[in-house]
Amino acid sequence: MLIRKFLMTVAAAAFAAGPAAVVHAQSWDMPTAYAPANFHTVNIERFAASAKEATGGKLSLKVHSGASLYKMPEIKRAVQTGQVPIGEVLMVTLSNENPLYAIDGMPFLASSYADARKLWAVQRPHIERLLDAQGLRLLFAVPWPPQGLMTNKEVKSTADLAGLNFRAYDKQTLRLGELFKARPVTIQAAEVAQALATGKINSLISSAQSGVDYKAWESLKYFYDVQAWLPKNMVIANKAAFDSLDGKVQAALLAEAKKAEEVGWAASGEVAEATKKTLAANGMSVQAPAAKLVAELNELGRKMVDEWLTGAGADGKAVVDAYRKQ
Numbered sequence: 001m002l003i004r005k006f007l008m009t010v011a012a013a014a015f016a017a018g019p020a021a022v023v024h025a026q027s028w029d030m031p032t033a034y035a036p037a038n039f040h041t042v043n044i045e046r047f048a049a050s051a052k053e054a055t056g057g058k059l060s061l062k063v064h065s066g067a068s069l070y071k072m073p074e075i076k077r078a079v080q081t082g083q084v085p086i087g088e089v090l091m092v093t094l095s096n097e098n099p100l101y102a103i104d105g106m107p108f109l110a111s112s113y114a115d116a117r118k119l120w121a122v123q124r125p126h127i128e129r130l131l132d133a134q135g136l137r138l139l140f141a142v143p144w145p146p147q148g149l150m151t152n153k154e155v156k157s158t159a160d161l162a163g164l165n166f167r168a169y170d171k172q173t174l175r176l177g178e179l180f181k182a183r184p185v186t187i188q189a190a191e192v193a194q195a196l197a198t199g200k201i202n203s204l205i206s207s208a209q210s211g212v213d214y215k216a217w218e219s220l221k222y223f224y225d226v227q228a229w230l231p232k233n234m235v236i237a238n239k240a241a242f243d244s245l246d247g248k249v250q251a252a253l254l255a256e257a258k259k260a261e262e263v264g265w266a267a268s269g270e271v272a273e274a275t276k277k278t279l280a281a282n283g284m285s286v287q288a289p290a291a292k293l294v295a296e297l298n299e300l301g302r303k304m305v306d307e308w309l310t311g312a313g314a315d316g317k318a319v320v321d322a323y324r325k326q
Protein backbone atom coordinates (compact mmCIF):
# COMPACT_ATOMS: atom_id res chain seq x y z
CA MET A 1 0.00 0.00 0.00
CA LEU A 2 2.74 2.42 1.01
CA ILE A 3 4.79 1.70 -2.07
CA ARG A 4 1.71 2.26 -4.25
CA LYS A 5 1.05 5.61 -2.65
CA PHE A 6 4.63 6.61 -3.17
CA LEU A 7 4.55 5.54 -6.83
CA MET A 8 1.32 7.44 -7.38
CA THR A 9 2.92 10.58 -6.02
CA VAL A 10 5.98 10.20 -8.22
CA ALA A 11 3.87 9.46 -11.29
CA ALA A 12 1.49 12.33 -10.60
CA ALA A 13 4.38 14.73 -10.14
CA ALA A 14 5.92 13.63 -13.42
CA PHE A 15 2.67 14.10 -15.35
CA ALA A 16 1.88 17.43 -13.71
CA ALA A 17 5.33 18.76 -14.50
CA GLY A 18 4.41 18.86 -18.19
CA PRO A 19 6.67 18.63 -21.25
CA ALA A 20 8.89 21.63 -20.48
CA ALA A 21 10.04 20.22 -17.18
CA VAL A 22 10.65 16.71 -18.40
CA VAL A 23 14.22 17.10 -19.53
CA HIS A 24 15.30 14.96 -16.59
CA ALA A 25 15.54 11.23 -16.79
CA GLN A 26 12.29 9.44 -15.95
CA SER A 27 11.92 6.08 -14.31
CA TRP A 28 8.69 4.24 -15.03
CA ASP A 29 7.44 1.41 -12.85
CA MET A 30 6.04 -1.37 -15.02
CA PRO A 31 3.83 -4.04 -13.44
CA THR A 32 3.50 -7.40 -15.20
CA ALA A 33 1.84 -10.59 -13.97
CA TYR A 34 4.01 -13.44 -15.17
CA ALA A 35 7.05 -15.27 -13.84
CA PRO A 36 10.53 -13.76 -14.26
CA ALA A 37 11.71 -16.66 -16.47
CA ASN A 38 8.61 -16.58 -18.68
CA PHE A 39 9.47 -15.47 -22.23
CA HIS A 40 7.02 -12.52 -22.04
CA THR A 41 8.87 -11.19 -19.00
CA VAL A 42 12.25 -11.84 -20.61
CA ASN A 43 11.09 -9.95 -23.71
CA ILE A 44 9.85 -7.06 -21.58
CA GLU A 45 13.13 -6.90 -19.65
CA ARG A 46 14.94 -6.78 -22.99
CA PHE A 47 12.56 -4.03 -24.18
CA ALA A 48 13.28 -2.07 -20.99
CA ALA A 49 17.05 -2.40 -21.42
CA SER A 50 17.00 -1.35 -25.07
CA ALA A 51 14.58 1.53 -24.39
CA LYS A 52 16.99 2.85 -21.79
CA GLU A 53 19.87 2.60 -24.20
CA ALA A 54 17.96 4.10 -27.14
CA THR A 55 16.83 7.08 -25.06
CA GLY A 56 20.32 7.74 -23.76
CA GLY A 57 19.13 6.92 -20.26
CA LYS A 58 16.25 9.44 -20.38
CA LEU A 59 13.70 6.70 -19.79
CA SER A 60 14.19 3.65 -17.60
CA LEU A 61 11.50 1.03 -17.11
CA LYS A 62 11.53 -0.85 -13.84
CA VAL A 63 9.76 -4.16 -14.40
CA HIS A 64 7.82 -5.63 -11.45
CA SER A 65 7.05 -9.17 -12.63
CA GLY A 66 4.98 -11.97 -11.09
CA ALA A 67 2.08 -9.70 -10.08
CA SER A 68 4.32 -8.28 -7.35
CA LEU A 69 3.13 -4.67 -7.72
CA TYR A 70 -0.42 -5.18 -9.06
CA LYS A 71 -2.44 -8.31 -9.76
CA MET A 72 -3.14 -8.87 -13.44
CA PRO A 73 -6.81 -7.79 -13.28
CA GLU A 74 -5.72 -4.49 -11.66
CA ILE A 75 -3.00 -3.50 -14.12
CA LYS A 76 -5.10 -1.90 -16.87
CA ARG A 77 -6.88 0.36 -14.40
CA ALA A 78 -3.62 1.26 -12.69
CA VAL A 79 -2.21 2.43 -16.04
CA GLN A 80 -5.46 4.14 -17.04
CA THR A 81 -5.66 6.14 -13.82
CA GLY A 82 -1.98 7.04 -13.95
CA GLN A 83 -0.95 5.11 -10.84
CA VAL A 84 1.73 3.61 -13.07
CA PRO A 85 2.65 4.85 -16.55
CA ILE A 86 3.01 1.45 -18.24
CA GLY A 87 2.07 -2.20 -17.75
CA GLU A 88 1.33 -5.58 -19.33
CA VAL A 89 -2.17 -7.10 -19.58
CA LEU A 90 -3.67 -10.35 -20.92
CA MET A 91 -5.94 -8.92 -23.60
CA VAL A 92 -8.69 -11.56 -23.56
CA THR A 93 -9.49 -10.75 -19.94
CA LEU A 94 -10.92 -7.40 -21.07
CA SER A 95 -13.84 -8.98 -22.93
CA ASN A 96 -16.29 -7.58 -20.38
CA GLU A 97 -15.33 -4.11 -21.66
CA ASN A 98 -15.58 -4.99 -25.33
CA PRO A 99 -15.87 -8.35 -27.13
CA LEU A 100 -13.15 -7.31 -29.61
CA TYR A 101 -10.58 -7.90 -26.88
CA ALA A 102 -11.57 -11.57 -26.79
CA ILE A 103 -11.31 -12.58 -30.40
CA ASP A 104 -7.86 -14.14 -29.90
CA GLY A 105 -9.42 -16.30 -27.17
CA MET A 106 -11.88 -18.02 -29.51
CA PRO A 107 -11.11 -21.74 -29.82
CA PHE A 108 -9.82 -22.69 -33.28
CA LEU A 109 -10.52 -19.35 -34.94
CA ALA A 110 -6.79 -18.65 -35.31
CA SER A 111 -4.69 -21.49 -33.94
CA SER A 112 -1.37 -21.17 -35.81
CA TYR A 113 1.16 -18.34 -35.63
CA ALA A 114 0.44 -17.43 -39.27
CA ASP A 115 -3.30 -17.15 -38.58
CA ALA A 116 -2.71 -15.34 -35.29
CA ARG A 117 -0.71 -12.71 -37.21
CA LYS A 118 -3.51 -12.26 -39.73
CA LEU A 119 -6.04 -11.94 -36.94
CA TRP A 120 -3.90 -9.39 -35.10
CA ALA A 121 -3.59 -7.30 -38.27
CA VAL A 122 -7.37 -6.88 -38.43
CA GLN A 123 -7.92 -6.71 -34.66
CA ARG A 124 -5.17 -4.20 -33.91
CA PRO A 125 -6.75 -0.95 -35.20
CA HIS A 126 -9.87 -1.68 -33.12
CA ILE A 127 -7.82 -2.32 -29.97
CA GLU A 128 -5.82 0.86 -30.55
CA ARG A 129 -9.04 2.83 -30.93
CA LEU A 130 -10.64 1.35 -27.80
CA LEU A 131 -7.55 2.03 -25.71
CA ASP A 132 -7.08 5.51 -27.11
CA ALA A 133 -10.62 6.45 -26.05
CA GLN A 134 -9.58 5.56 -22.49
CA GLY A 135 -6.38 7.56 -22.48
CA LEU A 136 -4.19 4.55 -23.21
CA ARG A 137 -1.67 3.81 -25.90
CA LEU A 138 -0.91 0.35 -27.25
CA LEU A 139 2.84 -0.26 -27.45
CA PHE A 140 3.02 -3.89 -28.52
CA ALA A 141 1.36 -7.30 -28.25
CA VAL A 142 2.86 -10.80 -28.21
CA PRO A 143 0.97 -14.12 -28.32
CA TRP A 144 1.25 -16.94 -25.83
CA PRO A 145 2.15 -20.26 -27.45
CA PRO A 146 -0.84 -22.34 -28.64
CA GLN A 147 -3.10 -23.39 -25.80
CA GLY A 148 -2.98 -27.05 -24.79
CA LEU A 149 -5.11 -29.16 -22.48
CA MET A 150 -3.46 -30.34 -19.25
CA THR A 151 -5.17 -32.97 -17.09
CA ASN A 152 -4.55 -35.47 -14.32
CA LYS A 153 -6.25 -38.28 -16.27
CA GLU A 154 -6.35 -39.60 -19.78
CA VAL A 155 -8.77 -37.69 -22.03
CA LYS A 156 -10.05 -39.19 -25.26
CA SER A 157 -13.16 -37.10 -25.70
CA THR A 158 -14.75 -34.09 -24.00
CA ALA A 159 -16.92 -36.48 -21.97
CA ASP A 160 -13.76 -37.32 -20.01
CA LEU A 161 -13.60 -33.69 -18.86
CA ALA A 162 -16.99 -33.72 -17.15
CA GLY A 163 -16.72 -33.04 -13.44
CA LEU A 164 -13.04 -32.04 -13.47
CA ASN A 165 -12.00 -28.95 -11.54
CA PHE A 166 -11.04 -26.81 -14.48
CA ARG A 167 -8.99 -23.63 -14.13
CA ALA A 168 -10.17 -20.67 -16.24
CA TYR A 169 -8.35 -17.37 -16.84
CA ASP A 170 -11.05 -15.35 -18.59
CA LYS A 171 -14.75 -15.36 -19.50
CA GLN A 172 -14.07 -17.50 -22.55
CA THR A 173 -12.23 -20.32 -20.74
CA LEU A 174 -14.94 -20.18 -18.09
CA ARG A 175 -17.53 -20.77 -20.82
CA LEU A 176 -15.46 -23.57 -22.30
CA GLY A 177 -15.33 -25.21 -18.88
CA GLU A 178 -19.12 -25.03 -18.71
CA LEU A 179 -19.40 -26.61 -22.15
CA PHE A 180 -17.09 -29.41 -20.94
CA LYS A 181 -19.50 -29.89 -18.01
CA ALA A 182 -16.47 -29.43 -15.82
CA ARG A 183 -16.37 -27.21 -12.72
CA PRO A 184 -14.63 -24.09 -13.98
CA VAL A 185 -12.99 -21.71 -11.54
CA THR A 186 -11.10 -18.52 -12.40
CA ILE A 187 -7.57 -18.40 -11.01
CA GLN A 188 -4.84 -15.91 -11.86
CA ALA A 189 -1.57 -17.23 -13.27
CA ALA A 190 0.32 -16.18 -10.14
CA GLU A 191 -1.91 -18.50 -8.06
CA VAL A 192 -2.18 -21.56 -10.29
CA ALA A 193 0.81 -23.47 -8.88
CA GLN A 194 -0.74 -23.34 -5.43
CA ALA A 195 -4.20 -24.30 -6.71
CA LEU A 196 -2.65 -27.35 -8.37
CA ALA A 197 -0.69 -28.29 -5.28
CA THR A 198 -3.75 -28.14 -3.03
CA GLY A 199 -5.91 -30.05 -5.51
CA LYS A 200 -8.30 -27.15 -6.04
CA ILE A 201 -7.88 -27.74 -9.77
CA ASN A 202 -6.94 -30.81 -11.76
CA SER A 203 -7.23 -29.56 -15.34
CA LEU A 204 -6.56 -26.41 -17.34
CA ILE A 205 -6.01 -25.01 -20.81
CA SER A 206 -2.89 -22.94 -21.20
CA SER A 207 0.43 -22.85 -23.02
CA ALA A 208 3.25 -25.31 -22.42
CA GLN A 209 5.21 -22.23 -21.26
CA SER A 210 2.68 -21.68 -18.49
CA GLY A 211 2.74 -25.41 -17.74
CA VAL A 212 6.45 -25.00 -17.08
CA ASP A 213 5.88 -21.87 -14.97
CA TYR A 214 3.30 -23.82 -12.91
CA LYS A 215 5.47 -26.97 -12.70
CA ALA A 216 2.35 -28.73 -13.96
CA TRP A 217 4.09 -32.11 -13.80
CA GLU A 218 3.91 -32.06 -10.02
CA SER A 219 0.13 -32.71 -10.17
CA LEU A 220 -0.88 -33.28 -13.80
CA LYS A 221 0.07 -36.14 -16.09
CA TYR A 222 -1.06 -35.21 -19.59
CA PHE A 223 -0.46 -32.36 -22.00
CA TYR A 224 -2.69 -32.64 -25.07
CA ASP A 225 -1.31 -30.42 -27.81
CA VAL A 226 -4.71 -29.23 -29.06
CA GLN A 227 -3.36 -25.82 -30.23
CA ALA A 228 -6.71 -24.20 -29.61
CA TRP A 229 -5.85 -20.48 -29.77
CA LEU A 230 -3.02 -17.99 -29.11
CA PRO A 231 -4.12 -15.27 -26.67
CA LYS A 232 -1.96 -12.15 -26.55
CA ASN A 233 -0.38 -10.07 -23.83
CA MET A 234 -0.26 -6.38 -24.59
CA VAL A 235 1.90 -3.61 -23.22
CA ILE A 236 0.03 -0.35 -22.74
CA ALA A 237 1.10 3.11 -21.65
CA ASN A 238 -0.78 5.98 -20.09
CA LYS A 239 -1.20 8.52 -22.91
CA ALA A 240 -0.58 11.54 -20.68
CA ALA A 241 2.63 9.97 -19.42
CA PHE A 242 3.68 9.13 -22.96
CA ASP A 243 2.87 12.64 -24.20
CA SER A 244 4.94 14.13 -21.39
CA LEU A 245 8.05 12.52 -22.85
CA ASP A 246 10.40 14.43 -25.09
CA GLY A 247 9.62 13.81 -28.81
CA LYS A 248 12.84 11.92 -29.41
CA VAL A 249 12.24 9.73 -26.39
CA GLN A 250 8.72 8.97 -27.65
CA ALA A 251 10.05 8.00 -31.07
CA ALA A 252 12.75 5.80 -29.54
CA LEU A 253 10.22 4.08 -27.28
CA LEU A 254 7.88 3.36 -30.20
CA ALA A 255 10.75 2.00 -32.29
CA GLU A 256 11.78 -0.31 -29.44
CA ALA A 257 8.15 -1.39 -28.96
CA LYS A 258 7.98 -2.37 -32.61
CA LYS A 259 11.13 -4.45 -32.22
CA ALA A 260 9.84 -6.03 -29.00
CA GLU A 261 6.72 -7.15 -30.85
CA GLU A 262 8.77 -8.83 -33.59
CA VAL A 263 11.24 -10.42 -31.17
CA GLY A 264 8.39 -11.51 -28.90
CA TRP A 265 6.47 -13.29 -31.66
CA ALA A 266 9.62 -15.17 -32.69
CA ALA A 267 10.41 -16.07 -29.06
CA SER A 268 6.87 -17.34 -28.57
CA GLY A 269 7.29 -19.81 -31.44
CA GLU A 270 10.60 -21.00 -30.06
CA VAL A 271 9.40 -21.55 -26.49
CA ALA A 272 6.27 -23.30 -27.81
CA GLU A 273 8.49 -26.19 -28.86
CA ALA A 274 11.09 -25.97 -26.10
CA THR A 275 8.58 -25.91 -23.24
CA LYS A 276 6.72 -28.99 -24.52
CA LYS A 277 10.06 -30.78 -24.28
CA THR A 278 10.50 -29.51 -20.72
CA LEU A 279 7.07 -30.87 -19.76
CA ALA A 280 7.98 -34.26 -21.26
CA ALA A 281 11.44 -34.27 -19.63
CA ASN A 282 9.71 -33.81 -16.27
CA GLY A 283 7.49 -36.82 -16.85
CA MET A 284 4.33 -35.47 -18.45
CA SER A 285 2.87 -37.37 -21.35
CA VAL A 286 2.88 -34.83 -24.20
CA GLN A 287 0.50 -36.10 -26.85
CA ALA A 288 -1.43 -35.18 -29.96
CA PRO A 289 -5.16 -35.24 -29.05
CA ALA A 290 -7.39 -38.10 -30.18
CA ALA A 291 -9.39 -37.42 -33.37
CA LYS A 292 -12.68 -37.54 -31.44
CA LEU A 293 -11.45 -34.94 -28.95
CA VAL A 294 -10.27 -32.68 -31.79
CA ALA A 295 -13.61 -32.93 -33.59
CA GLU A 296 -15.58 -32.20 -30.41
CA LEU A 297 -13.37 -29.27 -29.43
CA ASN A 298 -13.75 -27.80 -32.91
CA GLU A 299 -17.50 -28.09 -32.58
CA LEU A 300 -17.44 -26.28 -29.22
CA GLY A 301 -15.16 -23.66 -30.79
CA ARG A 302 -17.70 -23.00 -33.55
CA LYS A 303 -20.42 -22.67 -30.94
CA MET A 304 -18.35 -20.17 -28.96
CA VAL A 305 -17.53 -18.11 -32.05
CA ASP A 306 -21.26 -17.98 -32.87
CA GLU A 307 -22.07 -16.88 -29.32
CA TRP A 308 -19.30 -14.29 -29.49
CA LEU A 309 -20.57 -12.95 -32.83
CA THR A 310 -24.03 -12.50 -31.35
CA GLY A 311 -22.61 -10.19 -28.69
CA ALA A 312 -19.91 -8.55 -30.80
CA GLY A 313 -22.10 -6.51 -33.14
CA ALA A 314 -21.10 -5.05 -36.51
CA ASP A 315 -17.47 -4.41 -35.51
CA GLY A 316 -17.02 -8.02 -34.44
CA LYS A 317 -18.54 -9.35 -37.62
CA ALA A 318 -16.33 -7.01 -39.68
CA VAL A 319 -13.18 -8.31 -37.93
CA VAL A 320 -14.12 -11.97 -38.44
CA ASP A 321 -15.09 -11.38 -42.07
CA ALA A 322 -11.88 -9.46 -42.81
CA TYR A 323 -9.83 -12.18 -41.11
CA ARG A 324 -11.54 -15.01 -42.99
CA LYS A 325 -11.13 -13.22 -46.34
CA GLN A 326 -7.33 -13.14 -45.99
Ligand code: PCA
Binding pocket: 090, 144, 145, 147, 169, 188, 189, 205, 206, 207, 208, 210, 231
Ligand atom coordinates in the same frame (compact mmCIF):
# COMPACT_ATOMS: atom_id res chain seq x y z
N1 PCA B 1 -0.84 -18.52 -20.01
C1 PCA B 1 -1.66 -17.58 -19.31
C2 PCA B 1 -2.70 -17.13 -20.29
C3 PCA B 1 -2.46 -17.89 -21.53
C4 PCA B 1 -1.27 -18.73 -21.26
O1 PCA B 1 -0.72 -19.47 -22.08
C5 PCA B 1 -2.30 -18.19 -18.11
O2 PCA B 1 -2.20 -19.40 -17.89
O3 PCA B 1 -2.92 -17.45 -17.33
